Amino acid sequence: MLLPAPNRDILARRDSIVARLRALVPDGVVADEAGLAAFDGDALTAYRQKALACVLPRTKDEVSAVLEFAAQEGIAIVPRGAGTSLSGGALPLADAILMGLGRMNRILDIDYENRCVVTEPGVTNLSITRAVEARGFYYAPDPSSQIACTVGGNVAENSGGIHCLKYGLTTHNLLGVEIVLPGGERVTLGGKAGDGGLDLLGIVAGSEGLLGVVVEATLRILPKPPVTRTLMAAFRSVPDAGQCVADIIGAGVIPAAMEFMDRNCIGAVEDYCSPGYPRDAEGVLIIEVDGVAAEAAHAAARVTEIAKAAGASAVMEAFDESERTRLWAGRKAAFPAMGRLAPDMLCMDGTIPRGALPRVLTRMAEMSKEYGLGFCNVFHAGDGNLHPLIIFDVMKSGELERAEAFGAAILKLCVEVGGVLTGEHGVGVEKRDLMGVMFTDADLAQQQRLKCAFDGAGLFNPGKVFPTLSACVELGHMHVKGGRVPFPNLPRF
């Protein structure tokens, strides 16, 4: 992984830069070694780097002032929310200011009449739902890190979750943002009503901190469905499970969530927390349907019927909340359960057309033998988003390299079958050097020209998303060392 070489001139001016930052954001600059160590990376733990300095603004004006200063001095900026990115989006650079937005953590306006919430960027994802649930509303995107990850980071990464097929990603639930451009100028895109101009909001969502710093966001909230029903279907073969997924969608049912686990995963989670999945099954689907009572009942009946017709060996529905929690517990325990089987683990994040699932799983099983490494597959089956988990031991000679090669091969396979490199974790530094697998030089050049329209000097989050010519191919992964996942208190699914 090559990041841009640090600018020695900036490193040499570090003391005066820090002094200037302290004047702009009193009580909000971290510059000591121990302090910077706390901000030296995100949930892509394989990469660590201390920033030139870390600044923690409390207001839009402070953000603007720092960005104006940085532009004058030619200093790069790495924006950071909670640092839960799995792709290294918030990885600091030695010669860049790391800007943490976590102190801008107030919800500014809850507007039920217009079904939206206006918030500062440092508010956590789950806090939005917590703030509106008493009135029967919620915020739909639910990345697994939702108790910690922030709205600003969600906008930057276009975060997903398990309900994307029905309720969309962040971009589909984002009405507006105010961003600060390089140089400190602020611009509002969208809002409680559309702005009628070019859809710049649409490109800021998922721009991974390359276009601007989000200082305010307007989010759509949804009325909570009155009824949610959860089913489990077990299959003797993966193609049967794949056919079931296709048949459910083909029948016009859009489940709120539809999750697939393969045999390896079932075994691991049964050993770990006994959620009650049949151990002899080749695949299990957890399917959740919601809506008004009759709608959920209708969908649950259709799903049961279709699963049986597709050859399910067992179909059961959770009869109460505790059983529902138990069914989900297995799915949500996939990471820690696999983590017990080997000291290290890589988590991938590609999306494939759902119909390619049997082919992709067959090929992955072959690859597992070729690379001599175990793996399991969890899959947001509704939207085609795969999360293969590769297990290995970094202490054994060559295993890390083999695991990385296996991971890269999986992502290339995703693209080969018509899918994409990343469904929800983002490109960051992790998949940066694989962008050429999916995009041509012309594709990437057009994206980079857009980047230049916002940030001509290339000061925002340099070294992320776009491959450098000289870099060797790396692979996408989340590195789990010694069973210690980054943010071990966060569920991963």
Next chain:
Amino acid sequence: MICAQTEADVIDAVLAARAKSCTLEIVGAGTKRAYGRSMACDDVLDVSALSGIVKYEPAELILTVLPGTPVTEITTLLDSKSQRLGFEPADWGPLLGTPIGEATIGGVLSADVNGAAAIRYGRARDSLLGMRAVNGLGESYKAGGKVVKNVTGFDLPKLMCGAMGTLGVLTEVTLRVYPKPPQSASLIVRDVNVEDAFILLRRVWQSPLEATALAYIPASIPLTQLGYVGEGAALIRLEGAHEPLKEKMTALLAIARSAQQIEASNVFGAISSGAIFAGQDCDLWRASVPPSEGAEIVRQIGSSVFAADWAGGLLWIGLEAGGNGAELRKLCEAAGGQATLVKADEDTRQRIATFTPELPVRRALTKSVKAAFDPLGIFNPGRMWKAV
């Protein structure tokens, strides 16, 4: 006029225009040429022959088509598999003086023309997953993907929606499609004024009934199929399988006791296409506002020619022909929204801003974005604003 049959033809046309420093007007079926600033281009690039279904995968909810494909062809195809486009594209052809049913998918996406169901499923931009396009350098490129969940690279397809062809020529589009519920019920609440109607529509919108249309027509806009409307009519569409729909209709009665089912499934299309304003001798504006602010804006403007969609968040307003819409724009802006001129004569569309004028920082950004895609200003110059 250059008629492109393939993406290669589009590239050739752009390279030729570049070499000759010519500008190009990009047209599909040409149903919305009278929308946006009037402009004078050196040549016309007709992409209507770039038409056809590339791949339709019902079980994936994915449809890839060439941009010149007529919307009617797409809706017929999707209907055969009980699916549909979520944003319910509207046909502005008749409103702007061309025959019904000719609009192409590329034109609908480029003009961001959405129907009633967008309140439930999102706008065109939310359904466009991927695309191929040709930029102003004559290079073809792709962006987005052909799967529902994708965050790889900048989401350029969103930017192309509503850009009025100013950023490039679409040569292939991949859309997310939705299952079509087995049944649909249109309901009317009669004799209700704007204030009360908009409150009612918002109550439904805030409920879990997932209404796919929440509209309002005043008495001054006659629509015979509605029968008696009194002061005006709130119109609601609920959908689902038989039992769920029954439950939703019962729940709706708890919010709107006098709601009655009507046989008028085309009423929502009549609003979103602007067909209800046929024969009105005025300029037509389309305002996007926070739904709770809609009624007050309607009251202050005081025009009898209007209708609302999206629970009051989208207002169609008729204003005296040739006016500059300044008062409407001021009110919309104060409410956190904006207004766009949809229908007016060419002179008016040359004289006043059809798209909302931008503030300086935003204007500079828009210009830079335009230059990133079309540095020489070849495509539809001045269609949105003077410089874009």
